[in-house]
Amino acid sequence: MTLSEGAALQLAISEMNDSACALRQWLEDHSDDEIREASALPGWTRAQVYAHLRGVSSAVARQLDYAKRGELIEMYDGGTDGRNADIARHAALEKLELLAALEKSLGQLAAAVEALEDQDLTARVSYRDGTVVDALQAGWRELVIHHADLLIGFSSQNWSTEFSRHLFDFLEARIPEKTRLVLQPLGQQPVTLANGNTSGKSYVVTGQLTDIAAWLAGRKPVGQLEAWAAADAVELPALLPWPSPSVAPLQH
Structure with a gap:
């Protein structure tokens, strides 16, 4: 190369x-x-x-x-x-x-x-x-x-830290408008994702880095994830579809 x-x-x-x-x-x-x-x-x-x-x-x-x-x-x-x-x-x-x-x-x-x-x-x-x-x-x-x-x-547990972090960036487009996600991988610094207006609900999602990345990618996490909103335990928020390319969408 x-x-x-x-x-x-x-x-x-x-x-x-x-x-x-x-x-x-x-x-x-x-x-x-x-x-x-x-x-x-x-x-x-x-x-x-x-x-x-x-x-x-x-x-x-x-x-x-x-x-x-x-x-x-x-x-x-x-x-x-x-x-x-x-x-x-x-x-x-x-x-x-x-x-x-x-x-x-x-x-x-x-x-x-x-x-x-x-x-x-x-x-x-x-x-x-x-x-x-x-x-x-x-x-x-x-x-x-x-x-x-x-x-x-x-499995997704084999994904590298760099790959998982790349998915955080790429899949920010799946965050609904007026929603803010604070992703808290265990033992690591949190990452905040938003897509447009963030005046609506805020969620904190905690778990292993690779499990959060798998969830963002529409895959079942290997481990357990927890979601919180205003200090209350809640279901993981719904995400938008996988971001489509401008030409010939890839379906996942």
């Missing part, structure tokens, strides 16, 4: 690569029946999650490839409908075919990342009308979160 700056970005790439290796190895080592079993993502089998990861890896790779050339391209051919059809098609493949397709897309992503140079990081992408950094962080989120969804020995 020719990037020379951005320690947080280097960590993102490293964790993305680690998940990619683990995902590929599990698929290679397990049976076709096992990949048809349910994942933690409601209504999705492991095969469907793997098919999505194949597609999103290729999608992020082409965002990076086109950005490096100074060009824009949609996240998925055919937008959301194309994405969904692609998942259905690849999820129906036999294991060895799905593994080959996954390996190809992960290879495309690794090659696109390897080709990046420092000056490419600010290049524009169509994903969220953002930059190469945004696309890289999308790949980081997708591979690490869905790695946990697959129920293959990796």
Whole structure:
């Protein structure tokens, strides 16, 4: 890799690569029946999650490839409908075919990342009308979160502090208007999240850092979370949907 700056970005790439290796190895080592079993993502089998990861890896790779050339391209051919059809098609493949397709897309992503140079990081992408950094962080989120969804020995408890904190920042968009969340990870400094007007209700959410991050990401925390409002114990507040990109929303 020719990037020379951005320690947080280097960590993102490293964790993305680690998940990619683990995902590929599990698929290679397990049976076709096992990949048809349910994942933690409601209504999705492991095969469907793997098919999505194949597609999103290729999608992020082409965002990076086109950005490096100074060009824009949609996240998925055919937008959301194309994405969904692609998942259905690849999820129906036999294991060895799905593994080959996954390996190809992960290879495309690794090659696109390897080709990046420092000056490419600010290049524009169509994903969220953002930059190469945004696309890289999308790949980081997708591979690490869905790695946990697959129920293959990796959970949100394995998420790093940096990844969990990144989710705090990215998922602030899920906070309803006129709501303020004070996130209090045990043994760490609190983090306040708000989205627009904060004149309404304030909640304090306490628990392990990774459990708070999992809840923000719409996943079931491994441990217990507690929520408080005006010194009273309350249910965890409802959150808005996962923030959609400006082009071809990724559904979680």
